[in-house]
Amino acid sequence: MTWAPGSLAPRPGAAPLRRMLAAQTAAELKLVLRNGEQVLLSLVIPLALVVLLVTVPFITLEGTADGRRADFFVPGVLALAVMSAAFTGQAIAVGFERQYGVLKRLGATPLPRGVLLAAKTLSVLVVEVLQVGLLCAVGLALGWQPQGSPLAVLVLVVAGTGAFSGLGLLLGGTMRGLTTLAAANLLWFVLLVLGGVLFPLSAFGAAEPALSLLPTAALSTGLREVLQDGGTAVREVLVLLTWGALGLTAASRAFRWE
Amino acid sequence: MTAPGPALSVTGLVKRYGGRPVVDGLSFELRRGTVLALLGPNGAGKSTTVEVCEGFRTPDAGEVRVLGLPPTDPSLRPRVGVMPQAGGAYPGLRCGEMLRLVASYAAHPLDPAQLLERLGLVEVARTPYRRLSGGQQQRLSLALAVVGRPELVFLDEPTAGLDPQARHATWELVEALRADGVSVLLTTHLLDEAERLADDVVIVDHGRVVAAGSVEALTSDQATGQLRFRATPGLDLDQLLLALPVGCAAKESPAGSYVVEGPHGAPIDPQVLATVTAWCAGSGAMARDLRIDRRSLEDVFLDLTGRQLRP
Structure with a gap:
């Protein structure tokens, strides 16, 4: 079979940015939802944790002896879910995309880097909508009684996403794929334990003030302040915004596309 | 464009x-x-x-x-x-x-x-x-x-x-x-x-x-003046050179593969070709794969980059 004359004649041109963004976001989402490990980390583990923590009393809570376990654990697991999607999942994906030369090749197409990063962010936000929807539904079924303003929750989640994305892009954008995989999973576990998801920070005694500056701790404590106590969590938002500014700045300086 | x-x-x-x-x-x-x-x-x-x-x-x-x-x-x-x-x-x-x-x-x-x-x-x-x-x-x-x-x-x-x-x-x-x-x-x-x-x-x-x-x-570019053929090894090239115009060269390398060059590097002309085939006939040798060469790109490449294996 041969090519008809003229069928390959040059006709260069970039597609409209919106079309690129839509296509790239759809591709990024497909990649996340098809990746078993990412689904496990971002959806299955948080859902399983929330059910286990609320229904099986293997972690004793001081100060919530009235049985309001759901009110303590649902906000903590929400923070974990945001970390999984924006930090761990994104770092691993970017690390391997660099190693496989995907980002290098995309750099030679009309797709601007800003659109690529915007598509990654959008796909993280879509995953978070799924996470929040599912976790809230399961939490409510388990007797969760959220307080506070939904707007304050939104601000915390967006600030947390910025903080975790910056750190995820910094890690994935500078290390090799396998190194990123190991480091991101290790950090996920460490922050799960030290980040106020499973235990209140007060359980760590004198280390509490330092630990409260961790992004996971800021997000879990902040979400609890709003959802459990109806507060505003200004300090936690500021901590997350600082992490976001530091992480995104460092990532934009150090990020290597191959 | x-x-x-x-x-x-x-x-x-x-x-x-x-x-x-x-x-x-x-x-x-x-x-x-x-x-x-x-x-x-x-x-x-x-x-x-x-x-x-x-x-x-x-x-x-x-x-x-x-x-x-x-x-x-x-x-x-x-x-x-x-x-x-x-x-x-x-x-x-x-x-x-x-x-x-x-x-x-x-x-x-x-x-x-x-x-x-x-x-x-x-x-x-x-x-x-x-x-x-x-x-x-x-x-x-x-x-x-x-x-x-x-x-x-x-x-x-x-x-x-x-x-x-x-x-x-x-x-x-x-x-x-x-x-x-x-x-x-x-x-x-x-x-x-x-x-x-x-x-x-x-x-x-x-x-x-x-x-x-x-x-x-x-x-x-170069070496347009080569005639190559294969025949039984060990033919007497001195006899061939006597029959060819002055300034032609002939060699056998490797055994059974012959190269004849035109006079002083000039292109092979019909006279040289006829002389070679007649001499083969006279020697009772069947010339196979007889061709008048352009160098292949491979020859050029190997001449320029050397023949030793690269790491």
């Missing part, structure tokens, strides 16, 4: 890795609408040169102009198609999805379905990239380079690891690109590929140009 100037010009390009020059003062020009092959042994600096032209690496010295612009100019991205030597696709996307994704970046892309068909990828269109064979990944990579209808295409070892059918499909695509006015720079260490596809060949070794020109010019 009648803009003036070459599609690509490389002048005095130097690229060092850790102080060691990998590309060492390379200059060449790709004329618009033509195919240029960078030919050289492994490690000659071909891929580094292409990566500088693609804007992936910054040169240490020299100047590169792609369609008249610096290689990193963002306006070049839709106009230039790139096929890297390996990888470059999301392992988790299916073959067809990857092609449609890159097509979606272009204002007027080729029909992805047709490209898949022409490159023999229809059966694997729904197979994830990571499960494609090496040859299928190569062909997808080629499709990704051309789907945006660029003016200029960089193909780094486009047929490495391909079976003969896939290689021919690739060659047909390159020939069709050329026929439609697309400029193509390809690297290869396959001489038949350069001979078949390229208008111009630049032979590179140790980061330098060792020869450049059209295939025709490179192969006809």
Whole structure:
């Protein structure tokens, strides 16, 4: 079979940015939802944790002896879910995309880097909508009684996403794929334990003030302040915004596309 | 696309890795609408040169102009198609999805379905990239380079690891690109590929140009005056030389392969040919594979780059 004359004649041109963004976001989402490990980390583990923590009393809570376990654990697991999607999942994906030369090749197409990063962010936000929807539904079924303003929750989640994305892009954008995989999973576990998801920070005694500056701790404590106590969590938002500014700045300086 | 100037010009390009020059003062020009092959042994600096032209690496010295612009100019991205030597696709996307994704970046892309068909990828269109064979990944990579209808295409070892059918499909695509006015720079260490596809060949070794020109010019430049044939080993060449015009040379190397050169390097003329065949008949020898040589590109290449194996 041969090519008809003229069928390959040059006709260069970039597609409209919106079309690129839509296509790239759809591709990024497909990649996340098809990746078993990412689904496990971002959806299955948080859902399983929330059910286990609320229904099986293997972690004793001081100060919530009235049985309001759901009110303590649902906000903590929400923070974990945001970390999984924006930090761990994104770092691993970017690390391997660099190693496989995907980002290098995309750099030679009309797709601007800003659109690529915007598509990654959008796909993280879509995953978070799924996470929040599912976790809230399961939490409510388990007797969760959220307080506070939904707007304050939104601000915390967006600030947390910025903080975790910056750190995820910094890690994935500078290390090799396998190194990123190991480091991101290790950090996920460490922050799960030290980040106020499973235990209140007060359980760590004198280390509490330092630990409260961790992004996971800021997000879990902040979400609890709003959802459990109806507060505003200004300090936690500021901590997350600082992490976001530091992480995104460092990532934009150090990020290597191959 | 009648803009003036070459599609690509490389002048005095130097690229060092850790102080060691990998590309060492390379200059060449790709004329618009033509195919240029960078030919050289492994490690000659071909891929580094292409990566500088693609804007992936910054040169240490020299100047590169792609369609008249610096290689990193963002306006070049839709106009230039790139096929890297390996990888470059999301392992988790299916073959067809990857092609449609890159097509979606272009204002007027080729029909992805047709490209898949022409490159023999229809059966694997729904197979994830990571499960494609090496040859299928190569062909997808080629499709990704051309789907945006660029003016200029960089193909780094486009047929490495391909079976003969896939290689021919690739060659047909390159020939069709050329026929439609697309400029193509390809690297290869396959001489038949350069001979078949390229208008111009630049032979590179140790980061330098060792020869450049059209295939025709490179192969006809020297040694047009050779007649080769094979016959029983050990024929008496002194007898032949007596019969030939003064100034001819004849040798047997290896045993059974004979080379006769025209008088003082002049082309073989009908008189010399008749004398050789008559002398063979007289010696009771049957001359087989008798041909009057142009040097093959392979001869030129090996003469210039040496015959020892490269690490």
